[in-house]
Amino acid sequence: MSSIHTCSDARRLAKQRLPWMVFDYIDGAAGDGFGERLNRERLRSLRLQPRVLNNVEKRSISVELFGDTAALPFGISPMGMCNLSSPHADKWLAKLAADKHIPVGVSTAASTSLENMIEMAEGYAWFQLYFSGNEDSSQALIKRAEDSGYKTLVMTVDVPEVGRRPRELRRGFKMPFKMGPAQIFDFAMHPRWSINTLLHGRPELANFGGKYGAFERTASRAGADWNLLDKIRQSWKGNLVVKGVLSSEDAVRMKTMGVDAVQVSSHGGRQLESAPPPIECLKRIRDAVGDDYPLFFDSGLRSGEDIVKAYAVGADFAFMARPLLFAMAAEGEQGLVQLCEVLAAESSIALAQLGLCSIDDIGSQVLHPS
Numbered sequence: 001m002s003s004i005h006t007c008s009d010a011r012r013l014a015k016q017r018l019p020w021m022v023f024d025y026i027d028g029a030a031g032d033g034f035g036e037r038l039n040r041e042r043l044r045s046l047r048l049q050p051r052v053l054n055n056v057e058k059r060s061i062s063v064e065l066f067g068d069t070a071a072l073p074f075g076i077s078p079m080g081m082c083n084l085s086s087p088h089a090d091k092w093l094a095k096l097a098a099d100k101h102i103p104v105g106v107s108t109a110a111s112t113s114l115e116n117m118i119e120m121a122e123g124y125a126w127f128q129l130y131f132s133g134n135e136d137s138s139q140a141l142i143k144r145a146e147d148s149g150y151k152t153l154v155m156t157v158d159v160p161e162v163g164r165r166p167r168e169l170r171r172g173f174k175m176p177f178k179m180g181p182a183q184i185f186d187f188a189m190h191p192r193w194s195i196n197t198l199l200h201g202r203p204e205l206a207n208f209g210g211k212y213g214a215f216e217r218t219a220s221r222a223g224a225d226w227n228l229l230d231k232i233r234q235s236w237k238g239n240l241v242v243k244g245v246l247s248s249e250d251a252v253r254m255k256t257m258g259v260d261a262v263q264v265s266s267h268g269g270r271q272l273e274s275a276p277p278p279i280e281c282l283k284r285i286r287d288a289v290g291d292d293y294p295l296f297f298d299s300g301l302r303s304g305e306d307i308v309k310a311y312a313v314g315a316d317f318a319f320m321a322r323p324l325l326f327a328m329a330a331e332g333e334q335g336l337v338q339l340c341e342v343l344a345a346e347s348s349i350a351l352a353q354l355g356l357c358s359i360d361d362i363g364s365q366v367l368h369p370s
């Protein structure tokens, strides 16, 4: 029987099992983490208005997304080096995406190659691009994504420089690992993870190496600009999502440039500690871009009720990240499946409490004005 009944259960169990360095890499945020906590607090303090005596027997939590039907109201936000949480994490995420018809974001810094991921995900994968300081290498990645069948490209724009995450820095987190006495002690204290990782081989930046050259996770991407976005929009014929937007002006400009959707996100509070809570930016951006423009949201969603809140504030689709890695670190593939069942049940029960039958019915009317 699973011990995961909430996202915090998954986090607590993962904290016991993962080496401190890996836990702090996943859980960490910019600065002291105040910005990350503030967003979660703002999300939590939003109140939903219950409504009664509507027949809510037949409920659906599926969502239309780029012409497909996602069976869950959330997708998997792109994350680098997922296999650090568990050696088969990428495979399990891809399988979940295929089973539920939800997108799995495949990071430029993924621990499984973009070619393998789209195959395992049976097409339900979106490639996430980090501009790597060099236009040719970005175009080469885009070409690989196109050749392997990706239909959606997610350009992440909120990392001109990798944010300072002190919890990572204190642990000496580097890719590939630099092993010193502190790391050896850390791994020795977490033998289950260490043996499992040793048996399956150290996770690598799988989109690089050999003929694909090197990738430096912390390299500057400060050269990315509107001109680059415009070129990518002109050359990429599929859906283009821009991820990491917190300003209405930026979102409106992207809409005018023909970007298909904007993902409102603070990178889970990992970039600018003083950034405004993304859940509040979502409201302002929705007002600015109008009702019909696709907006996605991630950062700080930790329950089905949070997911419902994201839709109520203005999202057309939601994404989650850390809790999924924690569920796999805690209980493997079963943990991931269990957490998704928890989130699905929580979302569906929240709909029932609000007197609604589908995610589509959620609007600002469900937000209590308190």
Ligand SMILES: Cc1cc2nc3c(=O)[nH]c(=O)nc-3n(C[C@H](O)[C@H](O)[C@H](O)COP(=O)(O)O)c2cc1C
Binding pocket: 025, 026, 027, 077, 078, 079, 080, 107, 108, 109, 128, 156, 243, 265, 266, 267, 268, 269, 298, 299, 300, 301, 319, 320, 321, 322, 323
């Ligand atoms: C371990 C980790 C690695 C991440 N790597 C990437 C990445 O490579 N590309 C990207 O666009 N976002 C990355 N993100 C950000 C997530 O996609 C997402 O925006 C963020 O974690 C917010 O969601 P959460 O609060 O549910 O974790 C990463 C997040 C985590 C926790």
